[in-house]
Amino acid sequence: MSSPFMHRCLDLARLGAGYVAPNPMVGAVLVHEGKMIGEGWHERWGEAHAEVNCVRSVLPENQHLIPYSTLYCSLEPCFHFGKTPPCVDLILEKKIPHVVIANVDPNPRVAGQSVEKLRAAGVQVETGVMAAEGAWLNRSFFHWINQKRPYVILKWAQSADGFLGHLGVRTAISGPAVQRLVHRWRHESDAILVGTKTAVTDNPKLDARLHGGNNPLRIVFDLEKKISAEYNILDDSIPTWVFGPQRDGIFERTEFFPSVGPLQLTDVLQRLYLTNRATLLVEGGAYILKQFIESGLWNEIRQIESAHTLGGGVPAPALPTGLVLKEQFQLGSDRIRIFTGISGQV
Ligand code: AOF
Ligand code: ZN
Numbered sequence: 001m002s003s004p005f006m007h008r009c010l011d012l013a014r015l016g017a018g019y020v021a022p023n024p025m026v027g028a029v030l031v032h033e034g035k036m037i038g039e040g041w042h043e044r045w046g047e048a049h050a051e052v053n054c055v056r057s058v059l060p061e062n063q064h065l066i067p068y069s070t071l072y073c074s075l076e077p078c079f080h081f082g083k084t085p086p087c088v089d090l091i092l093e094k095k096i097p098h099v100v101i102a103n104v105d106p107n108p109r110v111a112g113q114s115v116e117k118l119r120a121a122g123v124q125v126e127t128g129v130m131a132a133e134g135a136w137l138n139r140s141f142f143h144w145i146n147q148k149r150p151y152v153i154l155k156w157a158q159s160a161d162g163f164l165g166h167l168g169v170r171t172a173i174s175g176p177a178v179q180r181l182v183h184r185w186r187h188e189s190d191a192i193l194v195g196t197k198t199a200v201t202d203n204p205k206l207d208a209r210l211h212g213g214n215n216p217l218r219i220v221f222d223l224e225k226k227i228s229a230e231y232n233i234l235d236d237s238i239p240t241w242v243f244g245p246q247r248d249g250i251f252e253r254t255e256f257f258p259s260v261g262p263l264q265l266t267d268v269l270q271r272l273y274l275t276n277r278a279t280l281l282v283e284g285g286a287y288i289l290k291q292f293i294e295s296g297l298w299n300e301i302r303q304i305e306s307a308h309t310l311g312g313g314v315p316a317p318a319l320p321t322g323l324v325l326k327e328q329f330q331l332g333s334d335r336i337r338i339f340t341g342i343s344g345q346v
Helices: 004-014 049-056 060-068 087-093 114-120 131-137 139-147 175-190 196-201 265-274 286-295
Strands: 029-034 037-043 070-073 096-103 122-127 153-156 162-164 190-194 217-221 241-242 255-256 279-284 301-303 325-330 334-339
Touching: 004 029, 004 037, 004 049, 004 070, 004 096, 004 131, 004 279, 029 049, 037 060, 049 087, 060 301, 070 131, 070 265, 087 114, 096 131, 114 122, 139 153, 139 334, 153 162, 153 286, 162 241, 175 279, 196 217, 196 286, 265 286, 279 286, 286 325
Parallel strands: 070 096, 096 122, 153 279, 153 301, 190 217, 190 279, 217 241, 241 255
Antiparallel strands: 029 037, 029 070, 301 334, 325 334
C-alpha cells in the first residue's frame, strides 16, 4: 500500500544516511486534514529521534492541531529510554490520536511494545504501510539487529568484456560520476575492506573525500607484511584495522590483529558487529570478493560495468546464481546494477 506521506517519511529518513549508523534511518511527518504541519528525521547518532524533530518543527500557530493529526513514522516509535526518552511517550503526551508506521522496530527493546502501548491508550495504529520500502532502506540495521552480523556489500567495477583491471597495474574502469557515487557508498558504510593486492596495486586512500561526511573504518588484510609503510592505507590518517603482523612505528588510529592460522572472515564480521558497525563495503580485489562469495558471507552486490573493453586482465568474479536485481541505473557510460541474493538476504 503506497502512501505519499510515508513516501515523504522515507525520503526524510534517507537524509540521515551515513550519520546515524548503527541506528536505523527514520523519518516522520505530522498530517492534519491532508496537510503536512510538521516533519523531521533522525539526523545524527545519539541525537533526537525523527518523531521529536517532527513535533518540534510544527509552527506555533499550528500546535493546537497536533491532537487532531496523524503521525506517519517510517519505524515504530521507540519504547525505551536510550540516549533520548521514549518517542511513544511523546506521542501520548501530545495526544496524537492516529499513528501510521512502515516497519515495527526489530530492536528487542522496542519490538512491537510501542504499538501495544499506543493501542492500549486508545491511539489508532496502522503498521506495514510501505513496509517493503522501509525494510529495503534500513536493510543494514535489520540485518545487524536480526542476524547479529554486519550487512556485507560486495562492490566491483568491470570492463564490458568482464575484467577488473590489468594484473598488478592500477586500471581505471569507471568514470568520474561513479567515483563520486562510490565515495557516497563509503560514507554510508561503517567499514570498507580490501585485500593486500588492491592496497598495493591501487594504493587507495579508502576515504569519502569526493562526497564528504564520514570516513568509514578501513580494513585491510596483510598477513605477509607485503604493504610497505608508504602506502596510503598505513598512513594512520583514518581508523584502520590491519589483519596481519604488528608493525614498528607509532600508530594512533591503526590497529593490528596478528592472526594465528588462516584468516576467518567470520572473525572480521564478528569484530565489526561487536563494535556496532552495521554495514561493510568490500571493495576487492578478485581474491577477496571470491572468498566472500564462496563463503556465502555477503548480502548485496553492486556491480559497475563500463562500456569500454580491456581485452584481458584479471577476470571479474562470476555473479552467483539466483540473484535478484533490485536497482539499476546509468551514470555516464557506466551501468550500475544492485543485486541481492535470492532470499533478499535482508
Ligand atoms: C525512534 N525514532 O528516529 C529512531 C529510532 O540510542 P538511541 O536512544 O538513539 O536509540 C536507538 C534505537 O532506537 C535504535 O536501535 C532503534 O531501535 C530506535 N531508533 N526510534 O523512535 C527514531 N532512530
Ligand atoms: Zn525514539
